[in-house]
Amino acid sequence: MGSAAPSSSFGTPDQLEVLVSMEAAVVRLTETHQASRRLWFPNDLTSADAEAGSELEAELAELREAARGLPDAMRVTLALNLLTEEGLPHFHRLIATHLGNESPWAEWNNMWTAEEDRHGCALRDYVRDARIFNMGALERMQYRYIECGFNPDWQRDPYRLLAYTSMQEKATQVAHANAGRTCGKHEPRIQRVLAHIAGDESRHYSFYRSAFAEILARDTNRALFSLLKVMPALAMPGHTMPGYDHMSEVVRRAGVYGPRHYQKIVEELLEFWRIGALEGLSGEGRASQDKLMKIPARLARMADYLDAKTNPRNFSFDFIYDRVIEM
Ligand SMILES: [Fe+2]
Numbered sequence: 001m002g003s004a005a006p007s008s009s010f011g012t013p014d015q016l017e018v019l020v021s022m023e024a025a026v027v028r029l030t031e032t033h034q035a036s037r038r039l040w041f042p043n044d045l046t047s048a049d050a051e052a053g054s055e056l057e058a059e060l061a062e063l064r065e066a067a068r069g070l071p072d073a074m075r076v077t078l079a080l081n082l083l084t085e086e087g088l089p090h091f092h093r094l095i096a097t098h099l100g101n102e103s104p105w106a107e108w109n110n111m112w113t114a115e116e117d118r119h120g121c122a123l124r125d126y127v128r129d130a131r132i133f134n135m136g137a138l139e140r141m142q143y144r145y146i147e148c149g150f151n152p153d154w155q156r157d158p159y160r161l162l163a164y165t166s167m168q169e170k171a172t173q174v175a176h177a178n179a180g181r182t183c184g185k186h187e188p189r190i191q192r193v194l195a196h197i198a199g200d201e202s203r204h205y206s207f208y209r210s211a212f213a214e215i216l217a218r219d220t221n222r223a224l225f226s227l228l229k230v231m232p233a234l235a236m237p238g239h240t241m242p243g244y245d246h247m248s249e250v251v252r253r254a255g256v257y258g259p260r261h262y263q264k265i266v267e268e269l270l271e272f273w274r275i276g277a278l279e280g281l282s283g284e285g286r287a288s289q290d291k292l293m294k295i296p297a298r299l300a301r302m303a304d305y306l307d308a309k310t311n312p313r314n315f316s317f318d319f320i321y322d323r324v325i326e327m
């Protein structure tokens with residue numbers, strides 16, 4: 001069984017064979033990723049070096065002054081983007097338990113984790129430097145978020161993991177880029193931080209969607225079935241945590257990320273993988289294909305319904321001192 005975990009608890013024997021057969025492709029995709037990335041560090045964005053000099057103090061004072069103008073809805077957005085990045089331990093574990101630790105996937109997982117780790121660091125450095133939160137309250141929320149765990153019901157199916165990560169990377173890219181544009185109107189430095197992060201997410205997205213394309217090419221019918229299991233709704237870590245729904249509702253109302261953005265992601269991926277054009281499928285494969293192609297219209301109806309029933313209301317969160325947000 002090659003190097004892909006002979007007695008693993010993930011994947012069926014057929015799936016393991018597929019994973020082994022695509023090891024060379026994974027190595028190639030990892031190399032393409034490394035060639036296209038620009039490795040950056042949080043300290044490049046705001047230096048905290050002992051010998052950073054007196055300009056740093058002036059810069060920090062300027063940052064804090066400008067950040068006072070960040071609207072509360074934008075602060076909630078930054079809090080949710082930060083939390084999402086802090087879900088990293090769960091994602092690292094899910095990748096390791098769905099793809100194994102003895103193949104090129106392990107190398108990818110470790111490198112990917114190192115890249116992702118900077119996202120939470122850079123955002124946390126920013127929100128701490130800018131003094132935009134009740135940090136104690138934010139830290140307690142972050143603790144609860146990670147403590148909640150994340151165990152999506154993927155039945156140890158590696159295909160579902162790769163379908164999910166394709167969508168999740170694109171969703172985070174959109175959320176960071178939109179948050180950057182909106183917050184940047186008030187405070188430009190956060191836009192630079194979020195643009196660096198969004199650039200990484202975009203490259204991760206390319207990697208995962210190409211990896212899933214390799215699966216589709218080798219095991220089309222089963223890949224469609226797995227895709228159908230995760231595509232209708234993108235489960236996120238922390239969604240069971242108190243206050244999470246209100247935060248994502250604020251983010252939706254702020255136009256940063258919501259069901260319409262997800263619908264576009266689904267459409268883009270169905271198109272990239274040419275799901276509608278796949279031929280020679282089994283009966284089950286055709287049934288999955290039909291259902292997959294109907295997802296965008298269903299997501300659009302859900303988004304219309306949400307828009308229609310959206311009335312102005314108040315939100316408040318302890319990490320912004322319970323100030324009332326009306327939207
Ligand atoms: Fe990230």
Ligand SMILES: [Fe+2]
Pocket residue numbers: 116169172200201204
């Ligand atoms: Fe990412």
